Amino acid sequence: MNKILFILQREYLTRVKKKSFIIMSFVGPLLMAAMFVIPVLVATMEDDEQLKIAVLNEGDTYKDKLKNTEAINFEYVKNKSLEQLKADFFKKEFDAILSIPSDLESSPDKLTIYSENQIKLSTLSYISNSLEDEIEAKRMSIKGINKEMLDSIKTDLSINTITWNEEGEENESSTELSMAIGFISAMIIYMFIFMYGAQVMRGVMEEKTGRIVEIIISSVKPFELMMGKILGIALVALTQFALWIVLTFAIVMGANFAIASGDKQPTITELSQGTSTANVEQMLEKSDSGMAGIMKKIYNLPYGMILFSFIFYFIGGYLLYASLFAAIGGAVDNETDTQQFMLPITVPLILSIIMVQAIIQNPNGSIAFWFSMIPFTSPIIMIIRVGFGVAWWEMALSMFLLIITFIGTTWVAAKIYRTGILLYGKKVTYKELWKWLKY
Amino acid sequence: MSLLSTENVIKKYANHLALDKVSISVEEGHIFGLLGPNGAGKTSLIRIINQITAPDEGKVYFKGNVLSLKDISQIGYLPEERGLYKKMKIGEQAIYLAQLKGMPKHEAVEKLKSWFRKFEIQDWWNKKVEELSKGMQQKIQFIVTIVHEPKLLIFDEPFSGFDPINANLLKSEILNLKAAGSTIIFSTHNMSSVEELCDEIALISNGKTILNGSLFDIKNQFKPNIFEIQFAKSFNKMEFAMNSFFDLLSVEHQKNDIISTKVKLKENATTNDLIQIGLKAGTILSFNEIIPSMNDIFIDIVNQQGKKQTA
Numbered sequence: 164m165n166k167i168l169f170i171l172q173r174e175y176l177t178r179v180k181k182k183s184f185i186i187m188s189f190v191g192p193l194l195m196a197a198m199f200v201i202p203v204l205v206a207t208m209e210d211d212e213q214l215k216i217a218v219l220n221e222g223d224t225y226k227d228k229l230k231n232t233e234a235i236n237f238e239y240v241k242n243k244s245l246e247q248l249k250a251d252f253f254k255k256e257f258d259a260i261l262s263i264p265s266d267l268e269s270s271p272d273k274l275t276i277y278s279e280n281q282i283k284l285s286t287l288s289y290i291s292n293s294l295e296d297e298i299e300a301k302r303m304s305i306k307g308i309n310k311e312m313l314d315s316i317k318t319d320l321s322i323n324t325i326t327w328n329e330e331g332e333e334n335e336s337s338t339e340l341s342m343a344i345g346f347i348s349a350m351i352i353y354m355f356i357f358m359y360g361a362q363v364m365r366g367v368m369e370e371k372t373g374r375i376v377e378i379i380i381s382s383v384k385p386f387e388l389m390m391g392k393i394l395g396i397a398l399v400a401l402t403q404f405a406l407w408i409v410l411t412f413a414i415v416m417g418a419n420f421a422i423a424s425g426d427k428q429p430t431i432t433e434l435s436q437g438t439s440t441a442n443v444e445q446m447l448e449k450s451d452s453g454m455a456g457i458m459k460k461i462y463n464l465p466y467g468m469i470l471f472s473f474i475f476y477f478i479g480g481y482l483l484y485a486s487l488f489a490a491i492g493g494a495v496d497n498e499t500d501t502q503q504f505m506l507p508i509t510v511p512l513i514l515s516i517i518m519v520q521a522i523i524q525n526p527n528g529s530i531a532f533w534f535s536m537i538p539f540t541s542p543i544i545m546i547i548r549v550g551f552g553v554a555w556w557e558m559a560l561s562m563f564l565l566i567i568t569f570i571g572t573t574w575v576a577a578k579i580y581r582t583g584i585l586l587y588g589k590k591v592t593y594k595e596l597w598k599w600l601k602y
Numbered sequence: 603m604s605l606l607s608t609e610n611v612i613k614k615y616a617n618h619l620a621l622d623k624v625s626i627s628v629e630e631g632h633i634f635g636l637l638g639p640n641g642a643g644k645t646s647l648i649r650i651i652n653q654i655t656a657p658d659e660g661k662v663y664f665k666g667n668v669l670s671l672k673d674i675s676q677i678g679y680l681p682e683e684r685g686l687y688k689k690m691k692i693g694e695q696a697i698y699l700a701q702l703k704g705m706p707k708h709e710a711v712e713k714l715k716s717w718f719r720k721f722e723i724q725d726w727w728n729k730k731v732e733e734l735s736k737g738m739q740q741k742i743q744f745i746v747t748i749v750h751e752p753k754l755l756i757f758d759e760p761f762s763g764f765d766p767i768n769a770n771l772l773k774s775e776i777l778n779l780k781a782a783g784s785t786i787i788f789s790t791h792n793m794s795s796v797e798e799l800c801d802e803i804a805l806i807s808n809g810k811t812i813l814n815g816s817l818f819d820i821k822n823q824f825k826p827n828i829f830e831i832q833f834a835k836s837f838n839k840m841e842f843a844m845n846s847f848f849d850l851l852s853v854e855h856q857k858n859d860i861i862s863t864k865v866k867l868k869e870n871a872t873t874n875d876l877i878q879i880g881l882k883a884g885t886i887l888s889f890n891e892i893i894p895s896m897n898d899i900f901i902d903i904v905n906q907q908g909k910k911q912t913a
Contacts, residue, residue, distance in 0.1 A: 169701050177690060374685035378746070381652040381679040382702035585654070587683060598616050 166383045170391025171398070174366065178399045188403060192410035200418045214286060216276075217257040219245055222265035228297045235286055237261075249277065261290065268298045341550030342523050348473050348546045351404070353516050356480050356542070359400040360488040360508075364501065366392050367492030367580070376584045385581040389493075390573075393485045400481065472549045472558070479565045480542025483572055484508065490576035493583035494591045511539035519547060526551040535561050538568035575600065605630040605785045606651065606669075606754055611660035613646050620646040622809040623660070628754075628787060628802070633780055635800035635817075636789040637896075639904050643809040644789050645682065648756055651787070652679050664754070675704035678752035682759045682789075684743050686731045693727040696746050703750040710749065717745045721771075736763050744772065748779065755779065756787045761795060773799065793896040805900065807907045817896075824899045826866065828892040829876060833861045833884040842883035847871035860887065 178184055213233070217240045220226060229237045238257070240248065248260050259278035264270060274294065276282055303313065367389075370376040379388055491504045515534065522531045526548045535545040535553075541561050545553070582599040583591065604627040613621040620643045628634040638644050649655045651662060653671065662669040664676075687695055693714070700710035718724045721741055731739060740763045748755060757776070761769045776799065780786060788800060796803060796817075803820065805813035813820060828851070842863070843850045848871060851864040861884075867876060873891075880886050894902075 166702055169698065173698055177687075369687075373688060374681075374683040375687060377654070377681040377683055378679070378685075378699065378743075379702065380654050381677070381681070382674060382699070382704075585649070 167387045167391045167394070170383065170388055171395040174392050174395025175398050175402075178362070178396065179402060184399070184403070188406045189410065191403075191407045192414055195407070195411045196414035196418065200415065203418075214258050214282075215256075216259045216261050217248055218261045218263065219243075219248065220263040220265065224265045225263050225267065225294065225297060229290065229293050232289065235289065252277070252279070263294070267294065268301050271298065338551075344469060345526075345547035345550040346519065346523065348469070348549075349516075349519055349543045352473075352477050352480055352542050352546060353512060355400050355404065355477065356484050356512060357509075359396050359481060360484045362399075363393055363396050363485045364488040364492035366396065367489050367584070368495065368498070368501075371493065371584050371587075372496065374587075380584070385584065386577045389486070389489050389577060389580050393482065393489060396485065397478065397481055469549050473546060475562060476542040476546050476565070479562070479569060483538060483542070483565065483569045484512070486569070486573040486576035490579040490583070493580035494596060495583075496587065496589070500590065511537075512543070515540040515543040518544065522547050532557065536564060538565045541565055603630050603666075604628060604663075605665060606787075607663045608647070608651070608657075609661045609663070611647065611650060611657045611662065613643075613650065613655070614658050619809050621650075621657070624806065624809070624811050625660075626804045626811065626814060628785055630785050631780065631783055632801040633776070633786045633788055633799050635796045635803035636787055636806070637791075637793075637796065637803055637813075637900060638806035642806045644806055645758070646809075647806070648679070648681075648758060648787070648789065651756065652677060675750060676753045677756065678703075678747045678750065678754070679756045680743060680747040680758060680760055682762070684740075686739060686742065688732040689730060691728055691730055692734070692742055695731065696742065696749070699746045700749050703752075705750045713749050713751075714745065717749060721745065737765060737768060740764060741768070744775070752784070754785050754787070756789075758789045759791070760788070761790070761792060793900055797896050803896075805903060807904055812903060812907060813899075820899065821893055821896075824902070825891065825893050828864060828866050829873070830888075830890045830892055831863050831865065831876070831880050832887040832889075833863070833880075834887050835859045835861075835885070837861045837863075837884035839883075842879060845879050847875040847879065864892070 214235045216235060216237050218229065218237050219240055223239075226239060231237055245260070245262055248257075252260065258280075259276055259282060262273075262275045262277070264273040267274060274291075276287070276290070300310070303310070370379070370388075376388075383391075487508050491501055491508070494504065495501050518530070518534060518540075522534070522544055525531060531544065531548055534540045535548055535557070538561075542565070545558070545561050549558075578600050579596055607625070607627040609625050610623040611621050611625070612619070612623060624643070624647060626634075626636075626647075636644050636647070646655070650657050651669070653669065653674065664670075664673045686692075690698075696714050697707060697710050700714065701707060705713075715724070715727075718727060723738075723741065726734065726738070726742070731742070734742070744760070747757075760772060760776070764772060773795070776786065776788075788796070790796060800817050802816050803813065804811055815823075829848075839850075839853060846868070848865040848867045851866055854862045856862050865876065867873070873889075877886070877889065880889075
């Protein structure tokens with residue numbers, strides 16, 4: 164037992180001290196943080212230049228209906244024809260010319276904008292939205308509908324989703340939130356199983372092809388060497404994961420602070436949710452429960468359960484696959500030979516990732532049930548279902564099956580590993596592996 | 603007293619018998635040569651002694667008791683297929699391997715440093731293995747094998763990869779270890795080093811022990827009773843050839859008028875009979891018994907085995 168600790172320690176330290184690990188630990192969070200930070204930076208940069216648009220509107224039918232924004236400045240031009248404006252365009256007085264026909268409401272396809280460079284989509288949609296509102300208002304007044312009447316008819320529905328259990332406890336939950344958490348957790352588990360499973364395999368192959376293994380197993384049992392390696396790399400994975408969370412959080416918070424203190428721009432957290440302060444207020448007005456309700460929904464997710472099952476399936480899934488990866492590494496002599504044995508291992512993993520979409524749509528269907536029971540897919544499928552609520556017996560059965568299978572695959576892997584690591588220069592077939600199991 | 607012995611060890615693999623009732627006995631403080639052609643089963647036997655694999659039948663005894671996992675720390679093994687972690691620093695790696703043999707860290711550091719001083723390689727301590735040449739790596743490997751001061755050392759082709767100077771250094775270290783009381787199992791195809799180092803040998807072929815005993819006894823057993831007698835100048839061939847004690851095999855005129863003859867002594871004849879006849883035939887310059895080298899014995903026996911197998 165003591166010797167497993169030495170092996171574990173070596174496996175852990177040599178990997179954590181590697182440059183690639185340190186780089187990955189920083190680059191990973193940077194990439195993740197960039198997903199939040201860059202849109203905001205782009206948004207703040209856009210504001211640097213104001214777009215100056217000349218508006219040509221015969222008869223002033225839409226005069227002053229386009230409000231200036233921080234990004235766009237509309238200037239109504241009189242006494243000049245479109246041809247004159249076009250002729251003078253390259254004097255760079257304006258960035259674009261917007262031509263609004265006087266009878267836009269009856270010929271909406273005649274709205275035209277001229278520019279040297281392509282106009283941004285956000286600018287175009289701002290113009291069309293503003294004018295659409297105006298046209299609607301005009302048409303309404305023609306048909307004799309007034310605005311108050313319309314507002315009183317309009318409804319905005321949001322469904323409250325409430326789950327409850329046999330004890331009668333009711334939980335207000337959010338399907339979107341469950342989906343997001345399930346999806347992200349599944350992706351992380353998938354990614355880590357692949358990344359670190361492959362590391363186990365490469366580690367075993369390094370020892371075999373480097374001819375170190377015979378020296379080591381004259382001191383420790385092959386099983387101890389294999390388990391020490393699997394557990395050591397598991398710790399590396401957990402370390403990396405923890406670093407990513409902490410660093411991503413730190414970078415996002417840091418950037419948030421820097422930008423927010425720079426000027427009065429909306430903060431990243433607000434923008435990343437796609438909501439400016441105004442929007443949030445609007446949302447709150449619409450929603451009966453308001454801010455407190457949203458908080459309640461977030462609070463009501465089964466966090467303890469999600470966290471527990473995430474850690475369980477993260478470790479369980481890794482252990483299950485890592486032992487198989489170790490067996491492959493032990494059986495083959497070089498990287499190219501791994502392909503034929505990798506296939507049966509990667510198929511269930513990739514299958515479960517393909518199914519994620521279907522499971523999210525129907526987290527309690529029979530497909531979801533069965534694939535969350537099969538231990539080779541359960542680490543990814545079950546974690547998606549947890550956010551939506553899973554019966555305790557299903558959870559227990561799935562975990563039990565995972566543990567049993569993990570013990571089984573480790574036993575099988577140890578047998579293959581034990582024989583394989585001492586065989587050099589032999590191309591191994593499935594038939595051969597089957598024989599090793601019976602030694 | 604024997605430190606290690608095997609008793610009718612049998613090891614089967616899927617389609618062949620690697621070891622067929624192999625019994626050897628290694629005396630404490632001796633160097634034991636384990637010989638045999640490629641694929642004879644030497645590595646299988648060594649792996650069983652190292653408890654890397656277990657025998658299907660038969661027993662292995664260490665210090666009189668059945669070999670068990672606790673004996674691992676008393677055995678040092680330098681396998682034929684050997685290597686080190688390329689990216690790991692040499693000092694760290696040596697400490698790690700010593701710890702796996704059950705050595706406490708501080709003791710490992712102390713012993714390793716003194717060995718590094720002895721081999722004058724202190725400045726390698728913080729280098730990575732990949733920075734060293736193959737021969738340099740072999741030195742580290744040797745140190746790692748012996749640093750935990752095991753009672754039993756197993757060297758499988760220890761001289762491969764060494765230049766003659768370092769091979770001699772290694773040879774003298776092996777003799778030092780023997781003098782300090784270690785028992786050594788030495789497996790090699792290099793027969794001259796067997797003759798230099800070994801006290802006893804066992805020859806394994808096709809999974810069977812076909813020779814086992816002290817180097818001296820075996821050489822005696824295989825000497826062909828051939829003698830070389832050199833005469834100065836004149837030599838009466840007729841007189842020398844006509845006798846009932848031996849057969850004259852060859853006569854060769856060498857430079858400086860030396861005549862060299864080879865004879866095979868018949869059974870019941872002694873060397874004295876040979877010399878008496880020689881004295882009558884001419885002036886004897888020298889008299890030698892031709893003793894076969896281990897190389898000759900090895901080739902002879904393995905070839906005989908092969909013929910028996912095919913017959």
